[in-house]
Amino acid sequence: MTIYSFWMFDRHCNCIYTREWTRSSPLVPSHSSHSSVSSTSSATTLPAGAIGTVNASNQNDSAKLLFGALFSLRNIANKLGTLPFNEDTSVTDPLAIHRKNSLKSFATGKYRAHFMETALGLYFCILSDPNVADLQIVLKDLYADVYVNHVVKNSASDVDFPAEEVIGNESFVRGVDQLITALPAFA
Amino acid sequence: MSKTIKATADDIWKNKVEKINSELFTLTYGSVVAQLCRDFHNDYVQVNAQLERMGFNIGIRLIEDFLARTGLGRCQSFKETAEVVSKIGFKIFLNVVPLVTNWSGDGKQFSLVLEENPLAEFVELPQDDKASRALWYSNVLVGVLKGALQMVQLEVDVAFVKDVLRGDDATEIRLKLIKVLRDEVPAGED
Numbered sequence: 001m002t003i004y005s006f007w008m009f010d011r012h013c014n015c016i017y018t019r020e021w022t023r024s025s026p027l028v029p030s031h032s033s034h035s036s037v038s039s040t041s042s043a044t045t046l047p048a049g050a051i052g053t054v055n056a057s058n059q060n061d062s063a064k065l066l067f068g069a070l071f072s073l074r075n076i077a078n079k080l081g082t083l084p085f086n087e088d089t090s091v092t093d094p095l096a097i098h099r100k101n102s103l104k105s106f107a108t109g110k111y112r113a114h115f116m117e118t119a120l121g122l123y124f125c126i127l128s129d130p131n132v133a134d135l136q137i138v139l140k141d142l143y144a145d146v147y148v149n150h151v152v153k154n155s156a157s158d159v160d161f162p163a164e165e166v167i168g169n170e171s172f173v174r175g176v177d178q179l180i181t182a183l184p185a186f187a
Numbered sequence: 188m189s190k191t192i193k194a195t196a197d198d199i200w201k202n203k204v205e206k207i208n209s210e211l212f213t214l215t216y217g218s219v220v221a222q223l224c225r226d227f228h229n230d231y232v233q234v235n236a237q238l239e240r241m242g243f244n245i246g247i248r249l250i251e252d253f254l255a256r257t258g259l260g261r262c263q264s265f266k267e268t269a270e271v272v273s274k275i276g277f278k279i280f281l282n283v284v285p286l287v288t289n290w291s292g293d294g295k296q297f298s299l300v301l302e303e304n305p306l307a308e309f310v311e312l313p314q315d316d317k318a319s320r321a322l323w324y325s326n327v328l329v330g331v332l333k334g335a336l337q338m339v340q341l342e343v344d345v346a347f348v349k350d351v352l353r354g355d356d357a358t359e360i361r362l363k364l365i366k367v368l369r370d371e372v373p374a375g376e377d
Contacts (some may be wrong), residue, residue: 039373
């Protein structure tokens, strides 16, 4: 089992963070070394000893296709399963907001995409081997521990990213790596 | 019904929130306001605006912290928003639960009445009439509410309408839903 990569999209539909742990990720074609000039300029340096790339694919087609797939599947899920909203029940059961039918993952022959969306419209997505079981808890931790602590509570960092800006902050990169590489599924 | 909200909020307050000394908090906020009054030469309209701006910047980050702690998703109605803001939001950040009241007929406006206001403890406004007419001492809350709600796509108008510091019988914040903002969609999708 393997975890290939981690992707974040903000509410303006821009890809704000990518982390690929291996170059053989299914989404990255082998000729990607010459993919686009702009992507290499925005790439963030890795902590010593880490493998793979950070923020190297934010602007390429893979990111756009992945976003499009997640966006459409999420819309389908919302449409299919969400009960018609009833004004009375919402007040009696205010914490059942998760009654919404939300997209959690989808799989293809070679990989699985694990997905979580926050109320602010941030998308978190991990691409892994299809045998990796549910990673919802990991996605929640990435949001609640890593993103909130290293980006939101970091006054030097933006929370609303201008187009083409990415999260390059080292403590965030380290935090994500620590969390993911410690998973049994990462091996 | 509202037990579940209350139980959740109590649990978060007890177990997931780092607490600080409330007097330290009150005095720190007090010195911020006092310094602003000096900086703007007692132009209280500007002080209000500055407090609101500061609050807004707090709000847009605080909402993420709030969601991370509570694990909530989007509310389905403005009524639900009101409950969550007062019973969970105010509870976990300030340990007070303002009363949600004075709903307008169309369900788009309500008031939060603060029985206690941790920001305004020990506070007396300057003796001049100007301060008690123009200054909204706790105006940072207005900004926080605006910022936080805007991030979850609710454009609201927020303002203090009463403050015990000015001699009113209660401290009341009025919230008015202007519109629910639409999520952005990728280019070519709309």
